[in-house]
Amino acid sequence: MPATVIKHIWAKAGTIAMPGAGGPVSIPVWGYAMDSCPSMIPGPTLDVTAGDTLQVVLHNTLAEPVSMIFPGQPLVPRSEEDAGDRWVSFTAHAEPQDSVAYAFQAARPGTYRYESGTHPERQVQMGLAGVLIVRPAGLDPVDPATWTAYGTGTGSEYDVERVLVLGEVDSRLHHAVASGLPHDPLDYAPDGWMINGRAFPDTLAPDNDSSQPLGARVTATTGQRVLLRCVNTAFYPHALHFGGLSVRVVAEDGYPLRTPALDATYEKHTLTLAPGQTCDVILTARAPGEYYIFDRDLYHATNEGEFPGGMMTRLEVVPRGDLLGSRHA
Structure with a gap:
């Protein structure tokens, strides 16, 4: 039966750690978070069933208005202006220390993104x-026979699932915004590249409770x-290469x-995602081994110009029987 799912999300300031030549480099961020958790990059995954009503309550702890938009959902945005008739948000926003x-x-199964609709050129x-x-509807979390991304007849049946969120960091912009200094959005020059908020080799580490909680390593058995x-929250297009494996875009x-x-x-060996685009792909690895998933622009697979790094992770395939299948790799 359809349900009403209520999620409380906080907009918070925080930091992330990016690899550097002299050790991890701390970069200020703004992120969404659940309750008392630190700001998360990317924000917490919202998971509902088709037909459910999702109610999101956004609490703003930042020093400027913040909002949320949900592209692809039946929620009509309403732009808002300040007292000087200057545009502020694509939709209703929460003032500092307030909520909305x-x-x-x-209504429709699928993979979507959400993001701030307020000054997105800096807040996103x-x-x-x-x-x-x-x-x-009808998917049973404990019955693999029901696991499908889009329903019966869509060719989206799966045994293992992983979300891969592509992102970039322009560290100069981050430090300027966090310090309240002026910045030029047309001077955008990212110098960090991430999957699930982490740069390789940190993408291979397990999930944790930090501001970068999500690992990106994928494990599966043969067959x-x-x-x-795949979700591109970055401002640049990115071309994911799947280590020589073929994927079917569903x-x-x-x-x-x-x-x-x-x-x-x-079918594709390399999948290009435009800014803001989501794609669902199915791959079946026939042979055991390690397959690296990375941005084909190799500069984006570096840390401070050193390869390997950045937007890269690994698919590990082991012989059948060595690893139990799971909904999340």
Whole structure:
């Protein structure tokens, strides 16, 4: 039965650690968080079932207005201006130390993003973005036979699932915004590249409770179908290469490519995601081994110009029987 899912999200200031030649470099960020948790990069994944009504209450602890928009959802934004009739937000925002609520019915299964709709040229870059997953009705978390991203007949059945959020950091912009200094959004020059808020080799570390809680290492057994929910929250397009493996693209921006009337799914070895785009891909590894997933622009797979690093992670495939399948790799 459809339910009402209530999530309380806080907009908070924090820091992340990026690899540097002399050790980790601390960079100020703004991120969404759950309750007493630190700000998260990316924000907490919102996970609901199609037909549910999602109510998000945003609490703002920052020193400027903040909001949330949900592209692809039936929530009509309402732009807001300040007392001088200057544009502030694409939608209703929360003033500092205040809150605002959003509600909509998540009608269609899919992978979507959410992000700040207030001064996104700096707030999204600062880290105010995350992922919304809408699962098809009838999916049972303990019954692998029901696991599908878009429902029966969409070719999106899977055994292992992982969300891969692509992101960038312009450290100069981050320090300027955090210090209240002027910055030119047209002078955007990212110098850090991430998957799930981490740069390689940190992408391989397990999940934790820091501001960068999500690992990006994927594990599977031979023959398992791996669903990768790829989300580009960056301002640049990025081309993910899958270590020589072929992936089948089964959905784009929350729309399945296979229907009863047409199968428009397609295979790729490298998948280019535009800024803000989401793509769902299925891959099946036939042979054991380690396969590296990385941005084909090798500069984006470096840390301070040193390869390997940046936007890179690893798919580890072991012989069947060595690893139990799971919903999340």
